Amino acid sequence: MTTREQIIQSADNLIREKGYNAFSFFDISNVVGIKKASIHYYFPQKSDLGVAVIEEHLLRMKNIIDAYKDKSPVEKLDKFISVYSKVKTEKQICIVGSIATDFYTVDENMKTKLKEFTTVVLDWVRSFLEEGRKEKVFHFDGPGHTKALMIITSLLAIVQLSRVTGEKDFNIVKNKIKEDLLKK
């Protein structure tokens, strides 16, 4: 992994663990093994790094969407939920929730990039939910967009809430989402 990639990965972990405003270039330097000033060579400003982190999530998500293009709606759902499971075991939260919390303190470029990422995720979830309903494997009422919101919000919040209430609640929510979708 290049130094640039290591910095992005480290920043991503830190943002989702401690929040954007709580992590520093010094934190990263400890992980990557270069001095904090050297990070500015790759990312002149902190917000440049913030944008790069969101961009990385966008890229990964697009790769997942592409790789799962021809798979079943259930497989897509499982994959989507598994992203949050990984998040949870690492004691980190969703990038969207983390930056949304600090939304009114971050750079305009980060806001724009986060909107882009959120749109891509919402569209994908909505589309495989509607696909699943058409195939009669998923059952839910109302617009796909609404159901996508209900699922995404439950996952986004439970990774935060279960920091307070414990891991068990994360598994309850995770299972309930799938159960409700499959139930006639």
Place this chain on the structure above:
Amino acid sequence: MTTREQIIQSADNLIREKGYNAFSFFDISNVVGIKKASIHYYFPQKSDLGVAVIEEHLLRMKNIIDAYKDKSPVEKLDKFISVYSKVKTEKQICIVGSIATDFYTVDENMKTKLKEFTTVVLDWVRSFLEEGRKEKVFHFDGPGHTKALMIITSLLAIVQLSRVTGEKDFNIVKNKIKEDLLKK
């Protein structure tokens, strides 16, 4: 309102708007009209103020629970949702989500107090959901605790997410929660 109360209210607004790590005593001094050093008279450390803010939420929630003791489950639900509506119009997020995001950076006292608050809220929501199901006005499958988690997470996350995607999505989720509960 006493100076102490003004400080707490101002801190509460700031924490839920910008996040715990982004607000400063100087921000508060601008709102309350005293110098930042004077705030230490009431709250020696920043975390003391953080604890007081959560305590205030706890007190308000207990007052609501008590005031709605003899009301119907639907009225309790409406009241609970209305708390988030107020949150939303003020561009602020839920205190639990805000501090959960910064969870691994805050004082142990704040963690403990947040757990206490979260437990009180979860217990209340679970209890009026089960009450409503018994009276056959609410309809849902599975444990009341699970349904309480699904509702709380949806609200907690949509006040964050709708900062990014827009107010409309907040109303969609708000309405969907009630619709799903009332639907046979």
Place this chain on the structure above:
DNA sequence: GTCTATAGCAGGATAGAC
């Protein structure tokens, strides 16, 4: 109780050597 003054530290960012 509120003020001024200041200590002490950490953060983002830049300059210039290597």
Place this chain on the structure above:
DNA sequence: GTCTATCCTGCTATAGAC
């Protein structure tokens, strides 16, 4: 590319006058 050195700013917190 990475380093050392440094600047500047903003923050929490304390001391002591009024």
